[in-house]
Amino acid sequence: MTVPSDPTEADRALKAKHRAMWAQGDYAAVAAEVIPDLGAILTEACGVGPGDRVLDVAAGSGNAAIPAALAGASVVAGDLTPELLEAGRALAARRGAEVEWRQADAEALPFADGAFDTVVSCVGVMFAPHHQASADELIRVCRPGGTIGLLSWTPEGFIGQMFATMKPFVAPPPPGAQPPPLWGDEDHVRALLGDAVTEVVARRQMVTVDRFAHPGAFLDYFKANYGPTIAAYRGIAGDPERVAALDHALTELARDHLRGEEKAVMEWEYLLLTARKRA
Template identity: 75%
Template sequence: MTETNNAAEADRAVKAKHRKMWALGDYPAVATQLIPELGPTLVRACDVRSGQRVLDIAAGSGNAAIPAALAGASVVASDLTPELLETGRGFAAERGAELEWREADAEALPFADGEFDTVMSTVGIMFAPHHRAAADELLRVCRPGGTIGLINWTPEGFIGQMFATMKPYAPAPPPGAQPPPLWGREDHVRELLGDRVTDVEAHRRTVRVDRFAKPEDFREYFKTNYGPTIAAYRNIGDDTERAAALDRDLDALAQRHGGGGGTFVMEWEYLLFTARKRG
């Protein structure tokens, strides 16, 4: 019993750190200013329509949940971080969308088996530390014959490479945690879902990011707004040499992905994955 209690306490501590990290900066700005088309892209891929019951896991401020609600579905937007949900409520009100917002852990969802027609996540579920647990929950709450839809950053794409770049500077991951960009590998997602799904479709696509004039602009924007980047710099603390080294590494990464032709435009690769839960 003590071992079980210790494991539960450790998991609560991990989730508290995740919750705090995603509340840093301004992730809703990142979602709305840099990647606003990802949510509608997933909603279309899942063929969300009126009358359906839809769950958006790790919904953040509603990048996919709000478009799903505007398509006429009955939507629940769930996320571990209440600050993101609160911002999402404001966004939904501005757009005239009605949906439910629920604080929830992707690895222990507070919903019944088979409750939803469509279960989706846009660059969200990938950050749950235990991939198998999150995948099992994703499937559990989807009805037989229902739709699974995911957009996740690939390991080889810009955001996947950004996490690899930040890794030496960032806090150590908790024991048993898997790297988020693995969710951007088709074979990894297929292995997680196994024979519990059919009609799998997986496509690598990119989203164009042209907001920044130069790599340094990107770096400063992420240092200000993106929780994982803020956490990496905070982990460095007052070590100015390491902070300068991370600055240089992020600038070099951005330059490799966005340089050339006299402009600074990046194409961020993601995996669009859809399937049906086996009936």
Template identity: 70%
Template sequence: MTMQNSAVEADRALKAKHRAMWAQGDYPSVATEVIPELGPVLVEACGVRPGLRVLDVGAGSGNAAIPAALAGADVVASDLTPELFEAGRRVAEKQGAHLTWQEADAEALPFGDAEFDTVLSCVGVMFAPHHQQAADELVRVCRPGGTIGLLSWTPQGFIGRMFAAMKPYAPPPPPGAQPPPLWGDEDHVRALLGDRVTDISAERRAVRIDRFATPEMFRDYFKERYGPTISVYKNIAGEPDRSAALDGALVDLARDADQGTGSGGTVLEWEYLLFTARRAG
């Protein structure tokens, strides 16, 4: 096997692993029950309107793609994990949204150059392992003058800290892979896109999460439904002491971040970066 063929096979295996990670659990319920407002926030920031052709990269079950379609745009929802589409189709049908669902690798999008007026991703493309390749694809498929919009968890925010808490229990990342929350760092995203974009707007915001009565309920919800958390627990399944330590680390994270003031429930603020830019040219 040549070095090039070996690299292709390694990438194919990595993408298969990522697809399987997101297919397990129930990410669509996380999107609809915990963070439903994030997609509409991104769609509004991108100025999506009737007549625009929009691509949602890492669309999952359509948290941003469906609001974009309801805004009147011609939308393609793309994701590496098509198992997530069925839940999205049900939501779209219920809401009267019409859009196209297409399996796609964010690092090798099956679309033409400058094919879309708006290219967006709501906590999606940030999980592609090779950030520069994914960023290059976002730019390539966006027309000159078009909008690129990203909503990503920050390294310093709650989800970024959750990934840091899970890291000691996770298998080592593959060569060249970068941590997802780096997409929530403005300087990192600016470096990825470079001088290929103009009119940059970058703002840190937070979404209020108050659906978990206790820190333990947060932990158990993510253990059951969130693919990356499920994968980390599977990695240490035969090590009860480490599993218990991770249990404690996630509870401590939620307890430390709890902003509840005697309301009887856990109140969390999950920080994200809202980033929009216009493709130069």
């Protein structure tokens, strides 16, 4: 397995668009305030410990990289978006975690074959547009016998449904780009990893989100902080009717998922998958 060839002009433009999207808003706040425990859940499932060489792919602000470093691992966090890396550096410094931060495309990782004992991605690599290219890179940089761990939103869960809700309001993806929530489908991920791995363990789990007291609070927060939602609204900013329609659709989605009488909570489903690279 080799590093992919130089990207085409269209692919470079697509990656630039992705970088700009994730630089919008404040994804570091989303990770820290809405889903703070997911990275630790992933690193624990992978058995990360002292001395392990760990790569966090599409690391964002280090939701998995920082727990891995605090567990004693030697960690590299790679992401396409420099603004997220800067946020991660600041957060790691506050928490006393030593992490190496590298700008890196999940589809063409700048690391040697077999360089890491454990390769993880926490709701990150799922957003790279070409799934097989990303999966091939996860496998390539993991050592034989090493662990690959992935935590991804499912198509049927809240975030998967949020992307389905936004789909009619955004431009169609370019040819070859695949929907992010497919990484939350076990069969899809097994097919991506193929015979290169063994000992695949996959389970669907829920994360409890108690950040939003009512549907409007969710809508306001995601419109202000979550890159894909911000991008969707910017694309229709000149059409007040479509803005109102998307507001309504996302508010109703949140209403359908909020539960609780004394305290409003949501349950967001994700797929947690671990595998071992064949020796």
